[in-house]
Amino acid sequence: MASTQTSQSLAAKVQMNVLPDDTLFGIAPTMFGVRSKAEKICRTNVPVLLCGEGGTGKEALARWIHSKSEFAMGEFVKVNCAAIPSALLESELFGYEKGAFTGANLVKPGRVEKAHQGTLFLDEIADLDWNLQSKLLHFLQDGTFSRIGDQGERRVECRLICSTNKDMEKETAEGRFRQDLLYRIQVFRLTMPPLRERKEDIPSLAEHFRQQFEKQFELKSFAFPPEMLVYLKSLPWLGNIRELSNGIARYVLLGPEASLHQENTGRRDRASEGEAERAKRLPLKRIAKDVIHEMEKKVILESLRANQWNRRKTAQELKISYRALIYKIRDAGLVSRRAALQQQGREIRPSE
Ligand SMILES: Nc1ncnc2c1ncn2[C@@H]1O[C@H](COP(=O)(O)OP(=O)(O)OP(=O)(O)O)[C@@H](O)[C@H]1O
Ligand SMILES: [Mg+2]
Structure with missing residues (x-):
């Protein structure tokens, strides 16, 4: 597939969202095996299955593997098999021809084609519908597939990385996932340990995020006192x-008083309950509400900052009443940098 992009811009793209080796792998002994295996397999073109609980860094590792592979100059194409309804996933993955079904007014190449000479990352692979599992298996067997409504076969060469937080043996034993497909996608399997099993990395990860959010929010925060790092290491995460x-x-936005352990509160009682299982039981409405809430908070914060925290101007810009804005600021726990520093009993330096 021809590409008009310069190698310079491609190289920049490759670097996007790829964590440095030491940040990704840290120093915890539980990561040694992951690192040495990842370093070996990144240079080969074999399918890799990344396992591990939610939030352990499977996607971060997939991006890293892509960046080190011979397909690094191609695209990293992510498809979340759980997020796209099964009815749409086939056309999303494999594309369709004009007239293939009602509403198919144009030819649409799928994401598999987009991943040609790059990496196809199938996130949450266990949620792939049974019929699509067969189509994927066919593709993996000889690199060919057909767009919906197309008689002809197309060939794509790409690296395949899949990820899951489910027990794949259970998925196959209970008939939800094809055994033959599992063999194909897990030529290599890498398991990211949960954070509670790599506590040695908590201080450096915390510092990494503190610096990241200081930049993102344009705020200054306190360096972590040693007792806070001890506390962070004690949480179940x-x-x-x-x-x-x-x-x-939250620490950077709201200061040390902010509830760093907010998400941990009450969770100790549920320590045996899988994060993913719990997340799955959240009603969709609640998830949507949380996402909207987060986005609203971000927009308000950006607008407040653009208007030097002048709340009247911000309310005008956002086309909401002043009262509504005040309510939302309180509700979202937003504070200005000045207020945050004052809350922390800290002087504002002239340069800040
Ligand atoms: N070693 C690391 N250093 C810094 N940030 C990391 C590291 N590992 C993961 N992250 C960050 O943590 C977050 C979660 O990581 P990621 O999305 O890769 O996890 P995941 O295992 O794919 O989660 P899920 O199963 O929920 O999709 C991301 O914002 C990612 O950038
Ligand atoms: Mg993920």
């Missing part, structure tokens, strides 16, 4: 690295 990242975001 059922949401793993993602949960730690969220905790540090």
